[in-house]
Amino acid sequence: MSPKAHAYLLVLRWTVALVFFANGIPKLYDAGFGVDADQFFGTLYDDVIFKPYKIVLKDLVIPNAHIFASLVKYGEIALGVIFFLGWPLRLAGLAATFLHLNYLAIASFPTFIYLNVLMIAAEWACVNAFEKDS
Numbered sequence: 001m002s003p004k005a006h007a008y009l010l011v012l013r014w015t016v017a018l019v020f021f022a023n024g025i026p027k028l029y030d031a032g033f034g035v036d037a038d039q040f041f042g043t044l045y046d047d048v049i050f051k052p053y054k055i056v057l058k059d060l061v062i063p064n065a066h067i068f069a070s071l072v073k074y075g076e077i078a079l080g081v082i083f084f085l086g087w088p089l090r091l092a093g094l095a096a097t098f099l100h101l102n103y104l105a106i107a108s109f110p111t112f113i114y115l116n117v118l119m120i121a122a123e124w125a126c127v128n129a130f131e132k133d134s
Contacts, residue, residue: 001129013126017083019119020096024076034069041065044106053105075099083123086130093127096120 001009027033041062048054061068075095082092100116100123 005129009126009129012122013083013086013130016096016119016122016126017080020076020080020083024073024080027073028077033073034066037065037069038062041068047106050105057106072099083126089127089130093123096123 041057045054045057045062048057076099079092079096079099082088083096097120100120104113104116
């Protein structure tokens with residue numbers, strides 16, 4: 001890979017990390033994040049666009065809402081660190097894809113769908129480029 005292409009992909013990888021930091025850090029310092037997670041997830045139940053996900057949301061996520069809220073908060077920060085450092089990218093790509101597929105399953109308006117698809121594409125572009133390079 002040319003040094004110029006490598007630099008562009010590094011900027012893309014750091015941009016992905018910045019998106020995760022920008023979403024995760026405010027949740028970390030928000031004392032109210034996750035307090036009413038069961039009610040929040042309950043309101044999302046009607047917005048689920050992937051019907052089998054309603055079962056998972058109702059039977060697994062809503063009863064354990066505080067745990068899942070913490071997983072989202074710390075998971076976004078961890079993904080930001082991993083994408084910034086560049087290791088282990090394949091694991092980060094899988095975890096980020098799982099996170100975005102969950103967001104896609106409850107997407108209630110098109111912009112949210114496009115943003116998550118774009119993030120998945122950017123994450124895997126970083127993973128594939130840097131995995132081949134090492």
